[in-house]
Amino acid sequence: MVNGIExxxxxxxxxxxxxxxxxxxxxxxxxxxxxAFDIHVNVVLDNAKEMENGEVKKNIGIxxxxxxxxxxxxxxxxxxxxx
Amino acid sequence: MVNGIExxxxxxxxxxxxxxxxxxxxxxxxxxxxxAFDIHVNVVLDNAKEMENGEVKKNIGIxxxxxxxxxxxxxxxxxxxxx
Amino acid sequence: MVNGIExxxxxxxxxxxxxxxxxxxxxxxxxxxxxAFDIHVNVVLDNAKEMENGEVKKNIGIxxxxxxxxxxxxxxxxxxxxx
Amino acid sequence: MVNGIExxxxxxxxxxxxxxxxxxxxxxxxxxxxxAFDIHVNVVLDNAKEMENGEVKKNIGIxxxxxxxxxxxxxxxxxxxxx
Amino acid sequence: MVNGIExxxxxxxxxxxxxxxxxxxxxxxxxxxxxAFDIHVNVVLDNAKEMENGEVKKNIGIxxxxxxxxxxxxxxxxxxxxx
Amino acid sequence: MVNGIExxxxxxxxxxxxxxxxxxxxxxxxxxxxxAFDIHVNVVLDNAKEMENGEVKKNIGIxxxxxxxxxxxxxxxxxxxxx
Amino acid sequence: MVNGIExxxxxxxxxxxxxxxxxxxxxxxxxxxxxAFDIHVNVVLDNAKEMENGEVKKNIGIxxxxxxxxxxxxxxxxxxxxx
Numbered sequence: 001m002v003n004g005i006e007x008x009x010x011x012x013x014x015x016x017x018x019x020x021x022x023x024x025x026x027x028x029x030x031x032x033x034x035x036a037f038d039i040h041v042n043v044v045l046d047n048a049k050e051m052e053n054g055e056v057k058k059n060i061g062i063x064x065x066x067x068x069x070x071x072x073x074x075x076x077x078x079x080x081x082x083x
Numbered sequence: 084m085v086n087g088i089e090x091x092x093x094x095x096x097x098x099x100x101x102x103x104x105x106x107x108x109x110x111x112x113x114x115x116x117x118x119a120f121d122i123h124v125n126v127v128l129d130n131a132k133e134m135e136n137g138e139v140k141k142n143i144g145i146x147x148x149x150x151x152x153x154x155x156x157x158x159x160x161x162x163x164x165x166x
Numbered sequence: 167m168v169n170g171i172e173x174x175x176x177x178x179x180x181x182x183x184x185x186x187x188x189x190x191x192x193x194x195x196x197x198x199x200x201x202a203f204d205i206h207v208n209v210v211l212d213n214a215k216e217m218e219n220g221e222v223k224k225n226i227g228i229x230x231x232x233x234x235x236x237x238x239x240x241x242x243x244x245x246x247x248x249x
Numbered sequence: 250m251v252n253g254i255e256x257x258x259x260x261x262x263x264x265x266x267x268x269x270x271x272x273x274x275x276x277x278x279x280x281x282x283x284x285a286f287d288i289h290v291n292v293v294l295d296n297a298k299e300m301e302n303g304e305v306k307k308n309i310g311i312x313x314x315x316x317x318x319x320x321x322x323x324x325x326x327x328x329x330x331x332x
Numbered sequence: 333m334v335n336g337i338e339x340x341x342x343x344x345x346x347x348x349x350x351x352x353x354x355x356x357x358x359x360x361x362x363x364x365x366x367x368a369f370d371i372h373v374n375v376v377l378d379n380a381k382e383m384e385n386g387e388v389k390k391n392i393g394i395x396x397x398x399x400x401x402x403x404x405x406x407x408x409x410x411x412x413x414x415x
Numbered sequence: 416m417v418n419g420i421e422x423x424x425x426x427x428x429x430x431x432x433x434x435x436x437x438x439x440x441x442x443x444x445x446x447x448x449x450x451a452f453d454i455h456v457n458v459v460l461d462n463a464k465e466m467e468n469g470e471v472k473k474n475i476g477i478x479x480x481x482x483x484x485x486x487x488x489x490x491x492x493x494x495x496x497x498x
Numbered sequence: 499m500v501n502g503i504e505x506x507x508x509x510x511x512x513x514x515x516x517x518x519x520x521x522x523x524x525x526x527x528x529x530x531x532x533x534a535f536d537i538h539v540n541v542v543l544d545n546a547k548e549m550e551n552g553e554v555k556k557n558i559g560i561x562x563x564x565x566x567x568x569x570x571x572x573x574x575x576x577x578x579x580x581x
Contacts, residue, residue, distance in 0.1 A: 007368050008376045025401070026108070028154070036091050063094075063156065063157040066153050069108070069154045071356065074394065074396070077393075119176065121174050127177045143238070202259065210254055210257045226321070228260060228323065230258075230260045230261060230322045231321045234317070284420050284426075285426070293426045310490065311417065311426060311490060312487050313489070314486070315456055334531075338534060340535060340562055341540075357524070403522065403564060404528075404561050406546075406559055406560065450500050461500050463572070475572050477572065478572040481539055481565070481568050484569045
């Protein structure tokens with residue numbers, strides 16, 4: 001997936017329509033389909049789930065996440081979601 | 084609801100006049116009708132309620148929420164409000 | 167009060183001369199008459215009172231509040247000030 | 250004192266040469282004569298005193314306070330300095 | 333490796349395609365191959381691993397890290413990864 | 416010293432070459448000769464000393480202090496350095 | 499070393515190629531040779547060592563430190579590294 005990634009946001013662009021893991025400050029974690037993002041790293045996830053210790057804590061549906069609370073975003077296919 | 088969402092703020096635009104759940108830093112949570120928002124993600128909610136563990140803690144009425152304290156905003160129809 | 171609110175700051179404009187509740191980070195809460203605000207959400211309140219658990223803790227008189235410590239601002243008439 | 254206050258900084262302008270109470274984040278509180286301020290809400294106080302529970306903890310003399318640590322500024326004449 | 337480093341980002345440029353250690357605020361630590369970075373110090377790591385006390389806690393795969401949570405970035409070849 | 420102070424940074428300009436007390440967030444305190452400052456309130460102190468409860472904890476020599484950690488700066492001649 | 503320091507960054511420029519002590523927020527401390535810096539006070543240190551109570555905790559090698567976590571930077575020759 002590294003091919004074609006020149007700038008960090010290229011990874012987000014390549015992840016549109018795919019499941020991603022979003023780690024927030026304060027230990028919140030979401031999994032969902034990446035629908036949109038902007039240069040502030042604000043994102044929209046569809047079928048979002050709040051996770052806790054690898055288990056679904058809450059179904060959030062579609063959601064807008066503000067960029068400044070985000071630590072990292074990973075395509076879920078490459079990530080082990082269970083600790 | 085994903086159709087037509089190119090940028091994250093498109094979800095907020097599509098949610099105007101609908102009930103949304105707003106999660107703030109420091110574990111505060113509000114439910115209310117989304118009246119307005121701007122690029123700083125400042126929002127106005129009508130019939131706002133402060134929530135705690137899925138129950139109404141306080142009726143706030145119409146309220147202005149500063150964007151920089153917001154973690155996520157979800158249309159309430161797609162969200163399970165109870166833990 | 168929703169009529170005419172296109173942008174979040176329109177609610178503050180409609181609240182000038184009226185009593186508002188201002189919630190700050192760190193659980194401080196003020197009630198007072200909204201005199202002025204700017205785009206940073208700096209505000210001036212007149213007859214400001216610092217509140218604690220719905221009771222007046224301290225009379226502050228007229229005061230300047232810096233926007234970046236503000237979580238939400240609500241017209242007091244629509245808000246239950248007591249928990 | 251409300252007359253002529255169109256923008257929040259007008260209150261600071263009207264308070265020049267007068268004693269003000271400055272509340273900082275982290276519960277620090279200063280009382281002193283407002284000498285100068287700028288749009289970042291940096292201020293200079295003369296005869297500044299650090300206060301604790303309504304009592305003078307320390308005489309600071311003339312001091313420069315950075316705006317981003319300030320929560321509120323009130324003309325002391327309208328404020329009860331004692332809890 | 334110091335040769336040719338005129339500005340701090342030159343070190344990141346020289347580290348592309350190499351393994352780096354990324355220390356985040358809140359004691360999170362990642363090791364991975366530096367794929368991309370930008371002026372906000374947002375980075376993309378491939379084969380990223382979350383580390384704890386010098387041991388792999390979790391495989392993250394390819395990941396986007398927001399710059400504002402980053403404390404330092406070091407080429408792993410020059411760093412002792414074990415405490 | 417108030418004469419000629421129109422803007423907050425004028426106090427810093429008038430304090431160049433003099434001993435100042437710099438209070439940082441997180442209760443760190445420095446005393447030293449103010450050599451230089453800029454609009455971000457970054458400062459250089461010479462003969463800097465880290466203070467704790469009015470006593471010298473550590474001699475730092477000449478030092479660069481980043482503005483965003485600074486709470487206040489006072490000319491030492493007007494300040495009681497002992498609690 | 500004060501001669502020729504008109505602006506705070508002049509001290510960093512005069513310290514290039516010399517050993518400096520970098521104090522970070524959250525009590526982390528690094529010693530290393532200053533290779534580069536920019537206006538955000540991002541820095542590159544060579545032969546960097548993480549220090550704890552005046553002792554080397556970890557050798558980091560060459561490292562990029564983000565400016566916004568930095569409290570102060572001092573030329574090591576003028577600083578007592580031991581408490």
